[in-house]
Amino acid sequence: MIGVGSRVNHPHYGRGVVVETGSEFYMIWFKTANTAKSIAKDYAELDVLENTGGGAAPGSVSLADIEQALDSVLTQRLHEFQLVPMATKWNDGTMLLKPKDESLQGKEIPIDVFFHKIVMVRDRLRLIEQKINAHKVLTDAEKIELQQYITASYGSLTTFNILFKETIHQFRGSGKE
Template identity: 45%
Template sequence: MANNVGIGTRVKHPTYGEGVIFRQDLVYYHIMFPGKGAVEIAKNYDGLEVIEAVNQDESYITREYLENIIRQTIEEYTDIITPVPLGNKWMKGKLILQPSDEQLKPKEIPVEVFFHKIVMLRDRLRVLEQKINSHKGLSEEEKIDLQQYITRCYGSLTTFNVLFRDKKDWFVGEGDG
């Protein structure tokens, strides 16, 4: 790999996969690999392939830009939960599960707790989606088939869209969009 590549260059490593150079010194490239974290790789290592080069002269970026790139990468490749606001009318509300048998006690769940579980489910479906898309052992047809199941799961969850404050956070199923 050429030593004149700069910060922001996309590279491929035979073990770690695709990553982005976020810092370099005289001897090492510091590369962020999704799912693997930051790794130091010697500049003279021959196994590193450039996917999209950024010249060293063009590689000066702002802290804000770098923070946005890192945040997007973390959101895309991890199961860290992104804060999603609950609709105001549901704050301090209760979900009450009332059995038909009057002798049995109803179950009350704070809406915030229930909503948090719905958001976690959605985030885990997104991680599953990413893992399917990047899986090397699945054919494109198998990936599409599994994607359709995930889309149907989203469709089954559209009932809970009433809990979300922002429409951009809604579940979207097959016919939604």
């Protein structure tokens, strides 16, 4: 049995730390995804790098310690945004919003300003996702229900993926994971 605090490697999400164990799933925090993911205990491709065995040794980190640290990091990052590169073809470009009624004035917005706002929306959605996953009172069913709304939001925002230089920063709906 893999215990809380065990270090693992997932073929898609990379290295992670088990933060919670359930009857059928592990909740694993992955640094590359910057979130906790629920992984089935019978998932064959999960490599155990270091197993804590499930027993808490004296001086070890408890689940409560991990949750408190995660909450602290999330709170600190609430107003930060990740430096995400925009595709170079959009550098110094503008976006023009033009109303159908030609008597009304249009709006011109620098693409980099718009891109920055899209990245902030993405980062806020990720933060909400992390808060949901780490929430102590929500049931698993409630977490899944809320996650579905976030996934649908990601899907709605995939139109703006053309602005991202690197695909790892793009929006992904339920069809790409």
